[in-house]
Amino acid sequence: MTPPTAIDPRIEALVTDLIGRVADKWTMVILEILAEKKTLRFGKLAEAIGTISQKMLTQTLRTMERDGLITREVYPVVPPKVEYQLTELGFTLGTAFCGVWVWAAENLSRVDQSRQAFDRRTSEASQ
Incomplete structure (x- = not known):
């Protein structure tokens, strides 16, 4: 860089x-x-x-x-x-910018898992 x-x-x-x-x-x-x-x-x-x-x-x-x-x-x-x-x-x-589509396809499940874990943590913290 x-x-x-x-x-x-x-x-x-x-x-x-x-x-x-x-x-x-x-x-x-x-x-x-x-x-x-x-x-x-x-x-x-x-x-x-x-x-x-x-x-x-x-x-x-x-x-x-x-x-x-x-x-x-x-x-x-x-x-x-x-x-x-x-x-x-x-x-x-x-x-x-096609690389973004490739990255999204390769990492969709990881991003979904991360979002779900975050949502669970923030939901539990607000209760």
Whole structure:
């Protein structure tokens, strides 16, 4: 591990920003859907997610586009047609976080046991 004094502050800021972004709930969902479907229009993407508001989807897509994770293509037709697609950068971010899924699958029973033991202890302590 690199000592804290040797970390480039720009890299540290990017990692902090990306962790916050991925932890925002919607970014990872969108990454996963676009990795599977390749290209989707706004409405189909909203349908695939299900519970996201139009405002939140728009904000998340704009942020992802700004970060270079997706591309947005607007077609000059009526009604407007807009399609979203993962960039190579977006695909690699999704791949990087696949490790969390692997870890969760490998450690699910241990986490469940720990949670149950904690809940028993806190329940007994409050009685």
